[in-house]
Amino acid sequence: MTMRKELWFGFSIMGIIVLTTVIFTPWTQLSNGHLGLLMLSLVVVAIMLGFPTAFTLMGMGMIFTLFAYLSEQGATLERSVEKTLDLMVGSTYGKVMQSDVLISIPLFVFMGYLVERANLIEKLFRSLHLAMARLPGSLGVATLVTCAVFATATGIVGAVVTLMGLLAMPAMLRSGYSVQLSAGTITAGGCLGILIPPSVMLILYGATAGESVVKLYAGAFFPGLMLAGLYIAYVIILAKIKPGLAPPLSEADRRVPLPDVSQRIQGSGRSNALMGLLTATLGRIGGVSPVAALRQLSVAIVPALAVALMLGLVYRSVTTPQVEQSTAGLEQMGLGATGADSTASGGGLAEPPAAESVQEPPQEGELSEPPQEARATDQNGQAPALGETPRAAESPTGGAGVREPAAPTAESTASAARVPAPSWFWTTAGIAAGVLALFYAIFTLTRLEVFKLLLGSFFPLAMLILAVLGTIVFGLATPTEAAAVGSLGGFLLAIAYRWIDHRRRDRANAVRTTLREVGAITRESSFLTAKTSAMVCWLFVGSAIFSSAFALLGGQELIEKWVLSLGLSKLQFMLLSQFIIFVLGWPLEWTEIIVIFMPIFLPLLKVFDVDPLFFGLLVALNLQTAFLSPPVAMAAFYLKGVSPPHVSLNQIFAGMMPFMVIQVFAMFLLYVFPQIGLWLPGVLYGR
Amino acid sequence: MQKLLIAIDKLSTWVGQAFGWLIVALTLLISWEVFSRYALDRPHAWAFDAQIMLYGTLFMMAGAYTLAKNGHVRGDVLYGFFRPRTQASIDLVLYILFFIPGVVALAYAGYTFAAESWRINEHSSITADGPPIYPFKTVIPIAGTLLLLQGLVEIVRCVLCIKNGAWPRREQDVEEVDVEKLKEMVHATDTPAAPSSSVGR
Numbered sequence: 025m026t027m028r029k030e031l032w033f034g035f036s037i038m039g040i041i042v043l044t045t046v047i048f049t050p051w052t053q054l055s056n057g058h059l060g061l062l063m064l065s066l067v068v069v070a071i072m073l074g075f076p077t078a079f080t081l082m083g084m085g086m087i088f089t090l091f092a093y094l095s096e097q098g099a100t101l102e103r104s105v106e107k108t109l110d111l112m113v114g115s116t117y118g119k120v121m122q123s124d125v126l127i128s129i130p131l132f133v134f135m136g137y138l139v140e141r142a143n144l145i146e147k148l149f150r151s152l153h154l155a156m157a158r159l160p161g162s163l164g165v166a167t168l169v170t171c172a173v174f175a176t177a178t179g180i181v182g183a184v185v186t187l188m189g190l191l192a193m194p195a196m197l198r199s200g201y202s203v204q205l206s207a208g209t210i211t212a213g214g215c216l217g218i219l220i221p222p223s224v225m226l227i228l229y230g231a232t233a234g235e236s237v238v239k240l241y242a243g244a245f246f247p248g249l250m251l252a253g254l255y256i257a258y259v260i261i262l263a264k265i266k267p268g269l270a271p272p273l274s275e276a277d278r279r280v281p282l283p284d285v286s287q288r289i290q291g292s293g294r295s296n297a298l299m300g301l302l303t304a305t306l307g308r309i310g311g312v313s314p315v316a317a318l319r320q321l322s323v324a325i326v327p328a329l330a331v332a333l334m335l336g337l338v339y340r341s342v343t344t345p346q347v348e349q350s351t352a353g354l355e356q357m358g359l360g361a362t363g364a365d366s367t368a369s370g371g372g373l374a375e376p377p378a379a380e381s382v383q384e385p386p387q388e389g390e391l392s393e394p395p396q397e398a399r400a401t402d403q404n405g406q407a408p409a410l411g412e413t414p415r416a417a418e419s420p421t422g423g424a425g426v427r428e429p430a431a432p433t434a435e436s437t438a439s440a441a442r443v444p445a446p447s448w449f450w451t452t453a454g455i456a457a458g459v460l461a462l463f464y465a466i467f468t469l470t471r472l473e474v475f476k477l478l479l480g481s482f483f484p485l486a487m488l489i490l491a492v493l494g495t496i497v498f499g500l501a502t503p504t505e506a507a508a509v510g511s512l513g514g515f516l517l518a519i520a521y522r523w524i525d526h527r528r529r530d531r532a533n534a535v536r537t538t539l540r541e542v543g544a545i546t547r548e549s550s551f552l553t554a555k556t557s558a559m560v561c562w563l564f565v566g567s568a569i570f571s572s573a574f575a576l577l578g579g580q581e582l583i584e585k586w587v588l589s590l591g592l593s594k595l596q597f598m599l600l601s602q603f604i605i606f607v608l609g610w611p612l613e614w615t616e617i618i619v620i621f622m623p624i625f626l627p628l629l630k631v632f633d634v635d636p637l638f639f640g641l642l643v644a645l646n647l648q649t650a651f652l653s654p655p656v657a658m659a660a661f662y663l664k665g666v667s668p669p670h671v672s673l674n675q676i677f678a679g680m681m682p683f684m685v686i687q688v689f690a691m692f693l694l695y696v697f698p699q700i701g702l703w704l705p706g707v708l709y710g711r
Numbered sequence: 712m713q714k715l716l717i718a719i720d721k722l723s724t725w726v727g728q729a730f731g732w733l734i735v736a737l738t739l740l741i742s743w744e745v746f747s748r749y750a751l752d753r754p755h756a757w758a759f760d761a762q763i764m765l766y767g768t769l770f771m772m773a774g775a776y777t778l779a780k781n782g783h784v785r786g787d788v789l790y791g792f793f794r795p796r797t798q799a800s801i802d803l804v805l806y807i808l809f810f811i812p813g814v815v816a817l818a819y820a821g822y823t824f825a826a827e828s829w830r831i832n833e834h835s836s837i838t839a840d841g842p843p844i845y846p847f848k849t850v851i852p853i854a855g856t857l858l859l860l861q862g863l864v865e866i867v868r869c870v871l872c873i874k875n876g877a878w879p880r881r882e883q884d885v886e887e888v889d890v891e892k893l894k895e896m897v898h899a900t901d902t903p904a905a906p907s908s909s910v911g912r
Contacts, residue, residue, distance in 0.1 A: 034789035074790025074798070075805040076783035083809025086816050109820035113851060116817065117824070121767035121847075124759075130769060131741070134734050146897050182888040190897050501745065504762070508741030515738075546735065548885045554731030555782045556887070558773035563784060569813075611788040656787055666890060 037611055038072050041065050056095060060579020063088045067570065067620065068612075077616050078559075081566030085573040086112060092576040111576075115568035120561055124504070125231040130557035131507035132222055136178035137549035138514035139488070142521045144481050145174050145187050151477030153195075157278040161263025161270040163199055164209045165256050167192040171213025172252045176220045177485050177514075181651060185214035185659050189666040199277065202269040203671055205262065208679030211659035212255055212686075215651040218614070219644050220248030222492055222507065225614060228560070229640045232622045242497045242705040243641050250700060251645065251690045258686055285316045286469040297324050297472040298464050324472055326479065327463065331456050342449055343442040484520075488513050497708060518545050560615065567619035580627060587628055597632045601625055601639075602646055602691065609650030613658075617647065641701040645691045652680040652687070712867070713879060719864045720779045720882055723857060727776020733769040737762065756838040764847045771854040775861040780884045799872035806866050814862060818855025825849040 045065040049058055063084060070080045089111055093104035120126060153166035167188060175184045188210045196206040218225050221241035230237035263270035282290065285304065292309050294300035301324055303309055304317035467475075492510040495501040501509070522541050526534040574580060592600065605625075608617050622643070629636050651659050660676045667676070694700050741762060748754040777783055790798060828845040835841025872878050886892075 030792045031789060034792075037788070070805065070809070071786040072788050073801050073805070074785045074787065074793070075802060075809070076778070076785055078783050079810045079813055080805065082817070083805075083811075083813035086813050087809075109816055109823070112817055113820035113824045116821075116851065117848065121771065121851075122763055124763065127762060127766040130734050130766060131738065134738060143896050180887065183893065186888050186890060186893050187897060190894055505741055505745045508738050509745055511738040512742045550731040550734050551728050551885050552887055553734045554727055554769060554773035555777045555780060557734075557770045558727070558777040559782055559784055561770035562774050562777070565817075612786060613784060615784055616786070662888060666894075 034072060034611065038069055041068055055578075055582075056092060057578040057582035059088065059091065060574050060577035061582060063574065063577065064579060064620075064624075071616060072611055078562040078566040081563070081570040081620070082112075085566065085570035089569070089573040089576060092573065111572055112569050115572050116565050119568040120564045123231060123564075125227060125237060126561060126564060128237070128504045128507045129224055129227055129560055130553050131504065131511055132179065132224055132227070133556045134549055134553040135492075135507060135511040135514045136180050137552050138511060138518050138545065139174075139485070140178045140180060140183050141545045141549065142514065142518040143525070144485065144517075144521050145170065146191060147477065147481035148174060148485065149188075149191050151474065151481050153273075154278070154280055154474045155478060157273055159260060160267070160272065161259045162273055163192070163196050163201060164205060164259040164263065164270055167196065167206075167209045168213040168252065168255050168259065171210065172216045172220065173482065173485055173489070175214055175217025176222075176248075177217075177489050179217045179222075179224055181214050181217065181659060182662050184217065185211060185662040186666055188214060189663045193663070193667055193671075197668070199273060200268075200271045203675045204679035205259070205269050206679070207660075207663060207667075207671065207676040208681075208683050209255070209259060211652060211657070211663055211676065211680050212683035213252075214659055214662075215648055216248065216252055216255075218651065219244060219251060219648055221245060222489075222496070222503070222510070223644075224560070225618070225644055225647065226640070227503070228615065228618050229622065229643065231564070232618055233626050233636050233640060235636050235640055237503050238496055238499070239637055239705045239709060240640055240644075241493065241503070242708055243637055243701045244644055245493070245497070245704060247641055247645060247690065247694055247701050250693065251648070251687065254686050254690055255683060258682065280470050280473045282469060282473060283320070285312055285320055286473070288312045289317070290469055295468045295470075296465070297467045297469050300469060320472065323476055323479070324467070327475075328460055331460055335453050335456060338452075339445055339449065343445050480524075484517060488517065497704070499708070515542075515546070518542060563615055563619055567623075570620070571623045574623070580624065583624060584628060584631065588631065592632075594632050594634065597628070598634065598642075598695065601628070602642060605643060605646050606649060609647060610653050611656060612650070613656065614647040614650050617650070618643075635702070637705065638698055638702060642691060642694060645687065645694060649684050649687050652684050712871070716864050716867060716879065717882060719860055723775035723779040723861045724882070724884065726857060727773040727779075730769055730772035731776075733765050737765045737769070740765065756840070757842050760835045760837055760842050760844075764842075767847060768850050771850050772857070774854055775857040778858060778861045778865065779881075781881065794876075795872055795878050796876055799869040799878070803866060803869035803873065806862060806869065810862050811859075814855055814859045818852050818859055821848070821851030821855050825852055 042065070045062060049062060067080060067084050070084065071077050086108060089108045090104055093099055093107045094101070096104075149166060149170045152169050153163055156162045156166050156169075159165050170192070171184055171188055174187075175181070178184060192210055193206055196209075197203065217223060221244050223244070226240040226244055227237055229235065230240050259270065263272075286300075288311055289300040289304050289309060292300075294303065294309075298321075300309075301317050301321040304312040305314050305321055307314045309317075488510065491513070492506045495509075496503050496506045519538065519542050522545075523534060523538045526537045526541075530537065587597070605617060605621070608621060625639075626636065629639055651657060654660065654677050657677070657680065660673060660680065663676055664671070664673050699706075740758070744755060744758040744762075790801075793801070825845060825848040828848045833844050833848075835844045868879050
């Protein structure tokens, strides 16, 4: 019988482990510490054989704990059994069932399933790909952004890769993209949710390392964005250099269908959205109903309103007399939102840019860069502002003071005399107005349609993520609270999208169908959440028992002694540890690596004076590769499952390679410039 | 035989799914608590204990359910490439070597742990005047027993598989990556049928 090459690979790794263990174990003078190491290698072998990891760890841990107690002086069997049982139940109850860190896992998982079932990925992909139509490699970039946003909100790699395999893969292949590049963008993008917070991996690391999840989230934010940015840059550059791999979209694919109103306005020779709609609203264009135009216009001024709202909030916060808060300026932004309506309606800032843009001649023949830039800045500017509002809405007047017990109440703050706004505020406002003016100058009716699409898909999701993340990172809510409220948000999102969908198709029964569907969604999501949380948390039960056994046997001290005897420098240690984790990522899954091997590395960090937060960020980046490295690269198998038959697994693997290289490069960048990760936690929590 | 196996599967599934609804309760409880504390300025001392208990009960009681649906994470370097008979033999040995002793010990230890708690009428000490904690501790032996029962079913399955050369049928359940459903979601019709969707997590 010939063995398959996958089996060869697995067996040879296993053989190496067994051989190393046999050779290096001093069989004649076996100490308990050696027994611990023996247990470690046995557990890796057992896991590779494929038995459920949680129970491998539990059983092995129990057996070796018993050994350890029996080998103590004057131990009796009865007493040792008793102690073993105590240790088992103690670690199960104390370390897992009572964990106030792990509790957020089911909640985030639940949120993910709900968001996934809101069924907006198709809209998201379509709107992003239209929005980016002019970029080189636009489909690839749109795929990456869709993946990043959707994977961040759901965190379910398998579902994201499958969905994008169904949506983006045919689209890319149809437009002549190379198979490798298409497969690479989908698999790499789908895994971004593992790193970009709120991610379950960081919770797991936080629980294992005893590191604050809040700090990990703040720290992983920019590295996650950096990785996504590097992917996008790679695709754009590749498309620029070798257009054959990623040809630009055809005219037909780029066309955005315009509604009747816009078509007529465009027909009258006006392409600028604001000007055309204003004229139409005033009834100056024949055949266009002013009401319909007004409706369009109200969407068109959303960016201006958002900028005005944000500036208003900032103005309010900077002019509020500072009594004792200095670092809480950003919190103030959210808290001071009680006066949002008044600022928004009274905010004269929205008008000047609009008026300016009317005077400016519309420049249609411009390059493709400015619009993208303007839109990007606008998104950045708008998203937090919108993300802030729902939270602020939750707390009616008077609630503001509660969050910060030491702070004065909202009423007293408001009644105090206002401080004049600093000059940087007016500079910012001026720049914002300028950008807005530029934005409206190039804001054509076509772009208005794209903007409407984004408004219906991208912004709600981005808002949900930013609201959840923002409240955690700015310390307004614990991860648990944010996750619960996020789940509720995901639930509402699912209702809203299903309802919109049904209303379009069958208006009469929309409410009934939606309710029925939402019931099914909640049911499915709850069951899936139960299974996934049980999977993760039972793994923790197993590893809690296992690591107790390992500590009891003194395997840790032996490893520490050994590592110290190597006389490594800090850099060498970092390289070695990351390399080991990288290699472990081939045969093992990230959950197993974190729960089994992190407890071994963590005590060493103190020896080498490495920040566990920084180490965690590196590990999180590193474990991304575990998803893309053959032969256990799940992402590849999910994609293969839904690809056309001519796409081979090897092509998919080949497509993932450049992205793996980018991941390693990102790790290098993070190592050389730790501030990428540590800056935000440093600013927020002063570490 | 198959009937008995499916019946126990159903029991585990029913219990797991019933407790799965706790996630909805947990979401609502925390959301309400957030609202109550920040907006109404009325925090509840028992909320934290209640959250922990809901979460702990949720995942413990879903353990057997997850096992019944083959949902516990496995190393997949080799396992997926083995023939069913080899898979079953490995599983059988390791169930007897690791699973049975581990879970029996946990259930038994949980029993004495909970009994002690009942005896002293233990209350949570996280907050003053905390809620009783013995029902929560009782979850350990109950979940352990259910898991053990399901484990025995899996052992019988292994034996059947070694005998017949194929894994006995399992009941269908919601899948995390259900390709057919996902296809329907994105209205994809032009892709060929997927060869396999169960790659594990």
